[in-house]
Amino acid sequence: xxxxxxxxxxxxxxxxxxxxxxxxxxxxxxxxxxxxxxxxxxxxxxxxxxxxxxxxxxxxxxxxxxxxxxxxxxxxxxxxxxxxxxxxxxxxxxxxxxxxxxxxxxxxxxxxxxxxxxxxxxxxxxxxxxxxxxxxxxxxxxxxxxxxxxxxxxxxxxxxxxxxxxxxxxxxxxxxxxxxxxxxxxxxxxxxxxxxxxxxxxxxxxxxxxxxxxxxxxxxxxxxxxxxxxxxxxxxxxxxxxxxxxxxxxxxxxxxxxxxxxxxxxxxxxxxxxxxxxxxxxxxxxxxxxxxxxxxxxxxxxxxxxxxxxxxxxxxxxxxxxx
Amino acid sequence: xxxxxxxxxxxxxxxxxxxxxxxxxxxxxxxxxxxxxxxxxxxxxxxxxxxxxxxxxxxxxxxxxxxxxxxxxxxxxxxxxxxxxxxxxxxxxxxxxxxxxxxxxxxxxxxxxxxxxxxxxxxxxxxxxxxxxxxxxxxxxxxxxxxxxxxxxxxxxxxxxxxxxxxxxxxxxxxxxxxxxxxxxxxxxxxxxxxxxxxxxxxxxxxxxxxxxxxxxxxxxxxxxxxxxxxxxxxxxxxxxxxxxxxxxxxxxxxxxxxxxxxxxxxxxxxxxxxxxxxxxxxxxxxxxxxxxxxxxxxxxxxxxxxxxxxxxxxxxxxxxxxxxxxxxxxxxxxxxxxxxxxxxxxxxxxxxxxxxxxxxxxxxxxxxxxxxxxxxxxxxxxxxxxxxxxxxxxxxxxxxxxxxxxxxxxxxxxxxxxxxxxxxxxxxxxxxxxxxxxxxxxxxxxxxxxxxxxxxxxxxxxxxxxxxxxxxxxxxxxxxxxxxxxxxxxxxxxxxxxxxxxxxxxxxxxxxxxxxxxxxxxxxxxxxxxxxxxxxxxxxxxxxxxxxxxxxxxxxxxxxxxxxxxxxxxxxxxxxxxxxxxxxxxxxxxxxxxxxxxxxxxxxxxxxxxxxxxxxxxxxxxxxxxxxxxxxxxxxxxxxxxxxxxxxxxxxxxxxxxxxxx
Numbered sequence: 001x002x003x004x005x006x007x008x009x010x011x012x013x014x015x016x017x018x019x020x021x022x023x024x025x026x027x028x029x030x031x032x033x034x035x036x037x038x039x040x041x042x043x044x045x046x047x048x049x050x051x052x053x054x055x056x057x058x059x060x061x062x063x064x065x066x067x068x069x070x071x072x073x074x075x076x077x078x079x080x081x082x083x084x085x086x087x088x089x090x091x092x093x094x095x096x097x098x099x100x101x102x103x104x105x106x107x108x109x110x111x112x113x114x115x116x117x118x119x120x121x122x123x124x125x126x127x128x129x130x131x132x133x134x135x136x137x138x139x140x141x142x143x144x145x146x147x148x149x150x151x152x153x154x155x156x157x158x159x160x161x162x163x164x165x166x167x168x169x170x171x172x173x174x175x176x177x178x179x180x181x182x183x184x185x186x187x188x189x190x191x192x193x194x195x196x197x198x199x200x201x202x203x204x205x206x207x208x209x210x211x212x213x214x215x216x217x218x219x220x221x222x223x224x225x226x227x228x229x230x231x232x233x234x235x236x237x238x239x240x241x242x243x244x245x246x247x248x249x250x251x252x253x254x255x256x257x258x259x260x261x262x263x264x265x266x267x268x269x270x271x272x273x274x275x276x277x278x279x280x281x282x283x284x285x286x287x288x289x290x291x292x293x294x295x296x297x298x299x300x301x302x303x304x305x306x307x308x309x310x311x312x313x314x315x316x317x318x319x320x321x322x323x
Numbered sequence: 324x325x326x327x328x329x330x331x332x333x334x335x336x337x338x339x340x341x342x343x344x345x346x347x348x349x350x351x352x353x354x355x356x357x358x359x360x361x362x363x364x365x366x367x368x369x370x371x372x373x374x375x376x377x378x379x380x381x382x383x384x385x386x387x388x389x390x391x392x393x394x395x396x397x398x399x400x401x402x403x404x405x406x407x408x409x410x411x412x413x414x415x416x417x418x419x420x421x422x423x424x425x426x427x428x429x430x431x432x433x434x435x436x437x438x439x440x441x442x443x444x445x446x447x448x449x450x451x452x453x454x455x456x457x458x459x460x461x462x463x464x465x466x467x468x469x470x471x472x473x474x475x476x477x478x479x480x481x482x483x484x485x486x487x488x489x490x491x492x493x494x495x496x497x498x499x500x501x502x503x504x505x506x507x508x509x510x511x512x513x514x515x516x517x518x519x520x521x522x523x524x525x526x527x528x529x530x531x532x533x534x535x536x537x538x539x540x541x542x543x544x545x546x547x548x549x550x551x552x553x554x555x556x557x558x559x560x561x562x563x564x565x566x567x568x569x570x571x572x573x574x575x576x577x578x579x580x581x582x583x584x585x586x587x588x589x590x591x592x593x594x595x596x597x598x599x600x601x602x603x604x605x606x607x608x609x610x611x612x613x614x615x616x617x618x619x620x621x622x623x624x625x626x627x628x629x630x631x632x633x634x635x636x637x638x639x640x641x642x643x644x645x646x647x648x649x650x651x652x653x654x655x656x657x658x659x660x661x662x663x664x665x666x667x668x669x670x671x672x673x674x675x676x677x678x679x680x681x682x683x684x685x686x687x688x689x690x691x692x693x694x695x696x697x698x699x700x701x702x703x704x705x706x707x708x709x710x711x712x713x714x715x716x717x718x719x720x721x722x723x724x725x726x727x728x729x730x731x732x733x734x735x736x737x738x739x740x741x742x743x744x745x746x747x748x749x750x751x752x753x754x755x756x757x758x759x760x761x762x763x764x765x766x767x768x769x770x771x772x773x774x775x776x777x778x779x780x781x782x783x784x785x786x787x788x789x790x791x792x793x794x795x796x797x798x799x800x801x802x803x804x805x806x807x808x809x810x811x812x813x814x815x816x817x818x819x820x821x822x823x824x825x826x827x828x829x830x831x832x833x834x835x836x837x838x839x840x841x842x843x844x845x846x847x848x849x850x851x852x853x854x855x856x857x858x859x860x861x862x863x864x865x866x867x868x869x870x871x872x873x874x875x876x877x878x879x880x881x882x883x884x885x886x887x888x889x890x891x892x893x894x895x896x897x898x899x900x901x902x903x904x905x906x907x908x909x910x911x912x913x914x915x916x917x918x919x920x921x922x923x924x925x926x927x928x929x930x931x932x933x934x935x936x937x938x939x940x941x942x943x944x945x946x947x948x949x950x951x952x953x954x955x956x957x958x959x960x961x962x963x964x965x966x967x968x969x970x971x972x973x974x975x976x977x978x979x980x981x982x983x984x985x986x
Contacts (some may be wrong), residue, residue, distance in 0.1 A: 067940075089914075090914060091911075091912050091914055091943055220909070220964035221910065221911055254963075302915075302918075305918045305919050307919075309829055
């Protein structure tokens with residue numbers, strides 16, 4: 001795949017379709033893949049990477065990149081195309097300045113899950129018939145592929161690209177992914193039990209803002225959390241209010257616009273399952289206003305930005321909150 | 324530093340009986356910035372207003388807080404008073420210590436405490452108030468009347484009389500509404516058609532009136548003086564401009580078994596039809612559900628017999644868009660569905676009919692040509708029982724809680740007409756009580772009892788049972804004689820409750836007007852503004868606002884017209900300066916605000932910004948047209964980055980109010 005992508009990129013650079021390519025390159029470690037922009041064939045040959053760890057959704061980088069001169073080539077996995085559509089809908093990317101090549105998606109791997117097995121000093125990882133062969137400084141280790149799959153890929157919502165200029169490989173389907181199972185489990189908990197669950201999770205937050213920075217729905221010019229007067233500007237949480245509220249406020253801000261790409265949970269260094277907050281919103285919006293998938297298209301009106309005669313009354317929402 | 328004056332109103336005992344107004348004035352006097360705080364018996368009176376004016380001049384006030392009734396009632400009064408004293412009217416805030424405080428509390432201590440808190444919130448807000456200037460917006464000199472019954476027709480005629488163009492949108496193929504179905508009208512017993520049809524013709528011939536029959540309002544945008552309305556002209560499969568109304572097509576149509584809705588389904592019509600002889604416009608309409616050509620592609624007889632070439636099977640729904648300055652709602656009423664009333668055997672027995680069905684049975688243009696015959700065997704009935712309040716004055720689970728108002732009178736009319744025409748018929752009327760408030764109404768009812776010997780029996784019918792011999796057993800109670808009655812009736816007439824037309828609810832949503840729990844449109848104020856809705860520029864005419872007889876409907880229709888004319892004669896109206904604006908440095912250009920804006924007030928512009936690194940970036944930012952914005956605030960909550968704000972109700976003002984309340 002990687003080779004095919006490099007060839008495609010080189011070809012589009014050579015014929016002048018695009019002047020830049022956004023992709024990924026290797027970071028410090030084998031599992032540490034980071035987004036990068038390439039301008040020449042040489043750079044592509046040398047650094048361009050696409051493997052089982054290339055999970056990062058690069059669509060948000062296009063907010064800035066698409067406004068620069070010239071067209072940029074981007075490789076989007078199915079999940080990333082939803083984010084891209086949502087950004088287009090919100091006029092955050094200049095669609096004409098982007099050439100999209102749809103590429104098959106995951107499942108991608110989570111290095112944390114490999115490390116959790118006690119495997120450290122990872123040098124390289126190979127997938128052979130769904131068994132991972134992991135070369136470490138301490139020798140070779142093996143583990144089943146599916147035990148190391150990222151959470152977001154384990155409940156993948158779609159293998160279908162919702163936007164592209166060109167597709168590599170075959171078009172997949174929208175999946176029935178049981179992605180609300182965990183949300184339902186939380187809903188069925190008693191209030192105190194649920195509160196304890198979230199307190200335990202959210203108290204781990206170090207306010208690094210990684211979730212905010214990676215989120216394709218978080219694209220405000222000025223973020224509320226950057227306001228020095230707010231008292232919650234980039235810093236470790238000082239009190240439990242902040243610990244509780246930062247993520248809830250963030251989830252509210254992306255409600256109805258979150259494409260459920262799962263990047264927030266993926267980048268969280270503290271492994272907080274942040275996507276569950278967003279999924280709770282998605283599930284509620286679906287049940288109150290009808291099925292809606294943010295980013296599915298660029299024309300429909302988001303349920304929270306729309307008013308229909310059959311919308312539920314406010315009292316319905318209120319009654320649901322009463323326990 | 325602000326110099327704020329606080330004025331606490333007693334409102335007679337309305338406020339002062341439950342709120343210690345002196346204590347409120349005293350407490351608010353210590354709030355930061357407050358230089359004068361006093362109470363007065365009637366703040367809205369002339370001397371009360373003078374108090375405010377003088378204080379503004381004497382104390383050089385830069386902000387005024389009036390603790391009184393709801394701003395809906397008197398905000399304008401105090402704004403005007405402030406303006407006449409040289410203070411910008413938008414530096415006046417009202418703390419509602421009547422509706423939201425004294426009226427809902429019994430305990431003086433807690434009401435006083437709450438009044439102080441509400442006052443403090445207003446003081447906190449006025450600290451952040453800034454002077455605002457109102458702009459003006461032009462008025463489109465054309466009115467829309469929704470509904471073409473007697474209410475809509477009268478309103479349109481009156482507006483047209485004043486020289487303004489009016490459009491009537493009527494969902495049925497003809498105008499005329501319920502009145503066209505009625506035989507005679509109370510209390511004068513003149514023929515409904517004789518007084519209605521000339522008005523229908525007058526409306527169709529008036530150069531200022533355009534009738535959109537078989538049409539519906541599909542979308543309403545805009546605001547007072549400047550509504551943009553999308554009208555759906557439903558496909559009638561007949562070219563209105565070509566059809567001469569000769570009726571040949573209706574004679575030749577082979578599909579003759581379609582229930583005739585104009586005759587309440589008591590006889591049949593053809594698939595292509597003209598609702599009744601005096602229909603306006605008098606053009607045919609094809610019912611696509613029953614037309615063989617439209618459903619199966621076989622037939623085409625109407626097309627071949629039509630010499631005008633008006634039949635067009637390919638016609639589709641069309642949409643037209645028109646701008647209006649004022650909208651009058653005249654959607655009228657319908658009798659309720661009687662399916663739930665098994666005890667009256669309405670669904671089991673064809674000789675149990677509703678009053679509106681009786682109207683058609685007795686109408687010369689009805690199914691029996693004016694002779695009253697039983698629907699079942701076409702024999703003359705000799706004993707007729709009228710049942711009042713069927714579904715009216717019921718508990719909510721069964722029917723309507725309100726009195727349908729017109730039934731007592733039309734039943735008296737029916738009873739009288741039957742006794743007049745068929746003196747050999749015995750007529751019974753079962754009533755809870757007879758309600759006849761109206762000019763010459765009680766006299767009319769007494770004539771029915773005294774002159775025409777109609778048997779009025781106080782009591783309700785418990786059960787109606789059709790018998791095998793064709794008679795109907797009516798079991799009822801006579802409450803005055805305290806006995807049970809069994810009457811062998813030939814016919815039973817049910818005075819079904821009336822309810823608003825089903826189209827009223829979605830229409831109200833489009834118009835952003837309010838409805839009561841029964842789906843009647845709510846007037847802005849029952850006594851002060853009875854024909855206006857709470858939404859500016861939208862007026863109410865006829866039974867859409869509540870049950871009404873014809874005289875009342877016509878009176879209200881003319882009143883609504885007068886209000887609409889009052890608006891249309893103005894060249895421009897003063898805009899509300901409390902409009903939205905975006906902080907361009909924070910705006911993302913995401914379009915959320917544009918999408919939620921019900922008035923289309925928001926557009927986007929590309930604007931150059933100097934970036935911190937001295938480069939220039941072009942960004943897409945929201946721009947609000949203040950003449951179009953109505954200050955609803957939908958955009959401020961939709962904006963994900965909080966860039967949208969509302970003048971007069973800014974986020975910081977509301978937060979400071981909340982702070983003052985929580986302190």
